[in-house]
Amino acid sequence: MPTLDDAPTLPTLGAVKGQDSLLVSDKDGAGGSKVKRIPSALVTHGFTHGWLFNYDNSEIAATSGHAATNFDVYTFDANDRVDRVMVVCTEAFEGNSLSAAVVNVGANTQDPDGYINDASVFALGTMENNGVKLDTEADIIGGYDNPTDGDTLRISFDPDANNADLTAGQFVVLANIVNPTHFKDCLDPQ
Numbered sequence: 520m521p522t523l524d525d526a527p528t529l530p531t532l533g534a535v536k537g538q539d540s541l542l543v544s545d546k547d548g549a550g551g552s553k554v555k556r557i558p559s560a561l562v563t564h565g566f567t568h569g570w571l572f573n574y575d576n577s578e579i580a581a582t583s584g585h586a587a588t589n590f591d592v593y594t595f596d597a598n599d600r601v602d603r604v605m606v607v608c609t610e611a612f613e614g615n616s617l618s619a620a621v622v623n624v625g626a627n628t629q630d631p632d633g634y635i636n637d638a639s640v641f642a643l644g645t646m647e648n649n650g651v652k653l654d655t656e657a658d659i660i661g662g663y664d665n666p667t668d669g670d671t672l673r674i675s676f677d678p679d680a681n682n683a684d685l686t687a688g689q690f691v692v693l694a695n696i697v698n699p700t701h702f703k704d705c706l707d708p709q
Contacts (some may be wrong), residue, residue, distance in 0.1 A: 535559045565603065566693040568593060572676060574612060574688035579676060587677040591627060596698055597668035601626075603695040605647040606638035612678060612688030617641075619679035622690055625650055626666040627673040633664065640676075640690045663697070672696075 521529060532539075537560030545555045561569050570592050572579070579588045604624050612620040620640045625633035633652030648654055652664045666672075674692050678685065 535563055537563075560691075561693065564605075564693065566605070566695045568694045568696055570674065570692045572674075572690055572692075574614070574685040579685070587675060589627075589631075590674045590676075591671035592674055592692075593672040593694075593696070595626065595666040595668060595670050595672065595696075598698045598700050600663040600665055600697045600699075601634065601653070601672075601694060602663040602697065603648060603693075604634035604650075604653060605645060605693045606635050606640070607645050607691045607693065608638075608640040608643050608689075609691060610687055610689040611642050612640050612685060612690075614678065614685040614687075617678055617685070620688065621677050621679075622692070623650075623673075623675040623677070624692055624694075625652060625673060626664070627671045629666060629670060631673045631675060634694075635692075638690075640688060 537558060539559040540556045541559050541562055543555055543557055545553045548555065558569065561567065570590070572590070576588075578590065582588050606622045606624065618641075621637045622635060622640055623632035623637060624635035625631040630650070630652050633650040634648065635646060636650045638646035638649070653662075672694065676690075
């Protein structure tokens, strides 16, 4: 088994796919190894957080007729700044009587579609920063949204159908949430 010292002798990849893994040392890790695997999609595209949802997610399946489902996936700290959010439909959603399916992302109590507004997951594709909170800020260099401390990042999935039985579909939400305090001592001092 190769070690890090063998890195120069290993084959070189010509391209990196989103599901390829990179290894990091988790400074806050406890118990066992601090080495963690992260998908390269986060690092290579400049995101800090990611969530994946499948059509057969237990919360989606538990709603009446697969109605709109909300997921509060992250609680904001007072210092958090959000500057990029992307929805990637990796597999189109399908199901009987399904005519559309959208994803909204935003700060729950402030603007639940402020980062992503009606991203279609009815066909393969991506949508980035089209909600009012980031769309207007994206035109400003260094622009970001500073959500309220304790609010949550809400991801809403809404299939447009009556009593839809979903048979396929997957989407990924990627977010860049920057907290200035997380940069303290991240490099060796000069």
